[in-house]
Amino acid sequence: MGQKITIEPVTRVEGHGKVTIHLDNEGNIEQTRLHIVEFRGFERFVQGRPYWEMPVLVQRLCGICPVSHHLAAAKATDVLVGAGTGEGLTPTGEKMRRLMHYGQMFQSHSLHFFHLASPDLLFGIESDPLKRNVVQVALQHRDLAVQGVMMRKYGQEVIQATAGKKIHGTGAVPGGINKHLTEEEREYLLHGDDYMDIDKMISWSQDALEFFKAYHKKNKAIIDDFAEFPSSHLSLIRKDGALDLYHGVLRAVDHEGKKILHDVDYQEYFKYIDEEVRSWSYMKFPYLKEIGKNNGWYTVGPLARMNTAEFIDTPLAQKEFEFFKQYNGGKPSNKPMHSHWARLIEILHSAEKIKQLLLDPDLMEGELVTRGNKQFEGVGVVEAPRGTLFHHYKIEENDMISMANLIVSTTNNNQPMNEAVRQVATRVMTGRKEITEGMMNAVEVAIRTYDPCLSCATHALGQMPIEFELYNSDNKLIERKYKG
Amino acid sequence: MTQREPRILVYGYGNPGRQDDGAGVLLAERMEQWACDMQLDQVHTDSNYQLNLEDAAGIANYDLVIFADASREDIEDYRLDLLIASERIEFTMHAVSPAFILHLCREVFNHQPEAYLIHIRGYEWEFMGGMTERTGKNLTGALQCIQEFILQYLNNWKRS
Numbered sequence: 001m002g003q004k005i006t007i008e009p010v011t012r013v014e015g016h017g018k019v020t021i022h023l024d025n026e027g028n029i030e031q032t033r034l035h036i037v038e039f040r041g042f043e044r045f046v047q048g049r050p051y052w053e054m055p056v057l058v059q060r061l062c063g064i065c066p067v068s069h070h071l072a073a074a075k076a077t078d079v080l081v082g083a084g085t086g087e088g089l090t091p092t093g094e095k096m097r098r099l100m101h102y103g104q105m106f107q108s109h110s111l112h113f114f115h116l117a118s119p120d121l122l123f124g125i126e127s128d129p130l131k132r133n134v135v136q137v138a139l140q141h142r143d144l145a146v147q148g149v150m151m152r153k154y155g156q157e158v159i160q161a162t163a164g165k166k167i168h169g170t171g172a173v174p175g176g177i178n179k180h181l182t183e184e185e186r187e188y189l190l191h192g193d194d195y196m197d198i199d200k201m202i203s204w205s206q207d208a209l210e211f212f213k214a215y216h217k218k219n220k221a222i223i224d225d226f227a228e229f230p231s232s233h234l235s236l237i238r239k240d241g242a243l244d245l246y247h248g249v250l251r252a253v254d255h256e257g258k259k260i261l262h263d264v265d266y267q268e269y270f271k272y273i274d275e276e277v278r279s280w281s282y283m284k285f286p287y288l289k290e291i292g293k294n295n296g297w298y299t300v301g302p303l304a305r306m307n308t309a310e311f312i313d314t315p316l317a318q319k320e321f322e323f324f325k326q327y328n329g330g331k332p333s334n335k336p337m338h339s340h341w342a343r344l345i346e347i348l349h350s351a352e353k354i355k356q357l358l359l360d361p362d363l364m365e366g367e368l369v370t371r372g373n374k375q376f377e378g379v380g381v382v383e384a385p386r387g388t389l390f391h392h393y394k395i396e397e398n399d400m401i402s403m404a405n406l407i408v409s410t411t412n413n414n415q416p417m418n419e420a421v422r423q424v425a426t427r428v429m430t431g432r433k434e435i436t437e438g439m440m441n442a443v444e445v446a447i448r449t450y451d452p453c454l455s456c457a458t459h460a461l462g463q464m465p466i467e468f469e470l471y472n473s474d475n476k477l478i479e480r481k482y483k484g
Numbered sequence: 485m486t487q488r489e490p491r492i493l494v495y496g497y498g499n500p501g502r503q504d505d506g507a508g509v510l511l512a513e514r515m516e517q518w519a520c521d522m523q524l525d526q527v528h529t530d531s532n533y534q535l536n537l538e539d540a541a542g543i544a545n546y547d548l549v550i551f552a553d554a555s556r557e558d559i560e561d562y563r564l565d566l567l568i569a570s571e572r573i574e575f576t577m578h579a580v581s582p583a584f585i586l587h588l589c590r591e592v593f594n595h596q597p598e599a600y601l602i603h604i605r606g607y608e609w610e611f612m613g614g615m616t617e618r619t620g621k622n623l624t625g626a627l628q629c630i631q632e633f634i635l636q637y638l639n640n641w642k643r644s
Contacts, residue, residue, distance in 0.1 A: 042611060045611045057501070059501060060499060060501030060502060060611050064533075064534075066533065107538075111536065111537060114537070115537055133571060134537065134588065135571040135584075135587055135588055135591050136571075138588065138591040138592045139591060142592070145588075145591075145592050146592055148537060149537045149538055149540055149541050149588070149592060150538075150541065152536060152537045152538040153538035153541050153542075156538055166531065166532045166533070167499075167500060167509060167531060167532060167533060168500065168501065194541075
C-alpha cells in the first residue's frame with residue numbers, strides 16, 4: 001500500500017507552499033512535489049494602468065523585496081521612455097539605483113543568514129524547531145545576533161536614503177532617479193552612530209564569512225553533501241564576466257560550467273526562455289528553450305551567480321570568490337548549501353560596493369533623469385537577492401500597459417526546489433514509518449537554501465502554520481502533524 | 485531632580501497597496517499628525533510593510549510601544565492587547581510578530597518596553613490602494629482608543 005506525506009505549508013518560507021511526498025508500498029520515494037497553492041494574477045491587474053506607475057505599483061506585490069521589483073520595473077520603463085536599457089542613464093541615476101540595490105541585497109542576505117541559516121547551522125537540523133531561531137542565537141552567540149540585527153538595519157537605512165521612504169519608495173523613476181544623496185545621508189551611512197558605519201559593516205561581513213568557513217571545516221558532510229544534484233545556473237553577468245547584481249547580459253552554464261546561454265541581451269529573453277504550466281502548481285516552470293522542457297531548467301540566486309561569474313570587482317569579495325572557486329575545483333558548485341556561502345560573499349561584495357558609491361561625488365550632484373524616443377515594449381531585469389527577476393511590459397499609444405509578464409526569482413527556482421526536495425526526501429524519508437521533526441525540517445532546509453519568496457511568486461499574503469499529512473494509497477488520511 | 489519625559493512609539497505595519505492591509509500604516513501616519521497638533525514631542529511614529537529583526541533595535545529606546553496592524557480575526561472593529569514577549573515564529577523568516585520583536589529586544593538589547601498591539605479589523609486584501617469604508621470606521625475608533633491611551637499613559641507617568 002503506497003503512502004502520501006504532505007508538508008503544508010512550508011514554515012519560514014513566505015507565501016503558501018505545500019510539499020507532498022509519495023511513497024510506494026516498500027516505503028521508497030515514488031514522487032515529490034512542491035506545490036504553490038495561491039495565485040492572484042498581478043500581471044492581469046496592471047493591464048490598463050499607465051506605465052509610469054509601475055515602479056511604485058509593483059511594490060504591492062511583496063513587502064519582502066519591494067526594492068527589487070521597484071528597480072526591475074524602473075529598468076523596464078527606462079526602455080519605454082527611450083532612456084536605454086540600463087546603460088543610458090546619467091551617472092547619478094545609475095549609481096543611486098545601484099546604491100539602493102546593494103542596500104537591498106545587504107539587508108536581505110543578512111536576514112537570511114542570521115535569522116534563517118545560522119540557527120540551522122548552530123543548533124543542527126534535527127534540533128527543536130522552537131529553539132532554532134535568532135533569539136537562541138542571541139542567547140548563545142550574542143555578538144552574532146547583534147550583528148545580524150544591525151546589518152539588517154544598515155541595509156534598510158541605505159534603502160530609505162535612496163528610495164525616499166520605507167513603504168512604496170519612489171526613488172527610481174522612468175529614465176532615472178528622483179533625488180540626490182544628501183551630505184547628511186552620506187555621512188550617516190559612512191560614519192554614523194550606533195553601528196551605522198560602512199567599515200563596521202564590511203568588517204562584520206568578513207566575520208560572518210569566517211564563521212561560516214569555520215563551521216564548514218567541521219561540518220563538511222552537511223554543507224557539501226546535503227541535497228546535492230546537477231543543475232544549470234543562470235544570472236545576469238557584466239559584459240566582461242564580472243559579477244553584476246544590477247545590470248548586464250544573461251548567461252547560463254551547465255553543471256560542469258559549459259556555457260549554454262551565451263551572454264544574450266535580456267531585452268530578448270523570451271527568445272531563449274519559456275515557462276511551462278503544470279496542472280498541480282500555480283507557479284510556472286521556466287526553462288531554456290534550446291534545451292527543452294525536461295532538461296532546460298536552471299537555478300538562479302547567489303550560488304548561480306558564483307557559478308556564472310568569472311570574477312568580482314571588489315577586492316575582499318574577489319579574494320573570497322577565488323577561495324570558493326578553488327574549493328570547487330574551478331567548476332560550478334551544485335551543492336545547495338553552498339548558497340549560504342555564496343550569499344555571504346555577496347554580502348561582503350555589497351558592503352564594499354556601498355562604500356565605493358558613498359565616496360562617489362556623482363551621487364550628490366548631476367542630472368537625475370534622461371529621456372529619448374518613446375518605445376512600446378521594455379524589459380527590466382535585476383539580480384534580486386533570490387535570483388534573476390524579469391519585468392516585461394508592452395504599452396499602447398495612450399501609455400497604458402497592455403501586457404505584463406513577470407518571472408520572479410522563486411519561479412525561476414521552481415524546478416531546482418522540487419529537485420532538492422526529492423533529493424532530501426529520498427535520503428531521509430525512504431523506509432521511515434513516521435514523520436519526525438528532523439525529517440520535516442530536512443525538507444524545509446533544502447527549500448530554504450533557495451530563500452524562496454512564495455509571496456512574490458504567487459502574490460499571496462501568506463501565514464505559516466505547518467501541517468503534515470500521511471495518506472495511504474487509497475488517499476485515506478492516516479497521520480497528521482502540525483507545527484509553527 | 486527633573487523627571488525625564490517618556491518615549492513613546494506608534495509603529496504601523498502592512499501594505500497600503502493591499503486595501504485594508506494598510507490600516508496600521510495609516511494609523512501611524514494619523515498619529516504623527518495628532519502628536520504634532522498636540523505638541524507631544526514624546527510621541528514618535530514609524531511604519532513598514534512588516535516587522536523584522538531590525539525593529540528590535542528600533543524599539544529598544546522606547547518606554548511604550550504600540551504596534552498597529554490590520555487584522556483578519558473575527559473582531560468587531562478594533563482591539564488593543566497587551567503584548568507578551570514570545571520567541572514563537574508565527575509567520576515566516578521574512579516577517580515576524582510584534583511579540584517576537586519584543587522578545588528579541590529583551591534578549592539582544594536588555595530592554596523590554598511596555599508594548600501593545602492594536603488590531604484593526606480589515607475585510608479586503610486585493611491589489612488596490614485605499615481602505616474599505618468599514619475599515620476606515622474601525623480605524624477612526626482605533627485612533628481614538630490609542631490617543632486616549634497615550635494621554636492616560638502620560639498622566640500616569642507624571643504622577644509616578
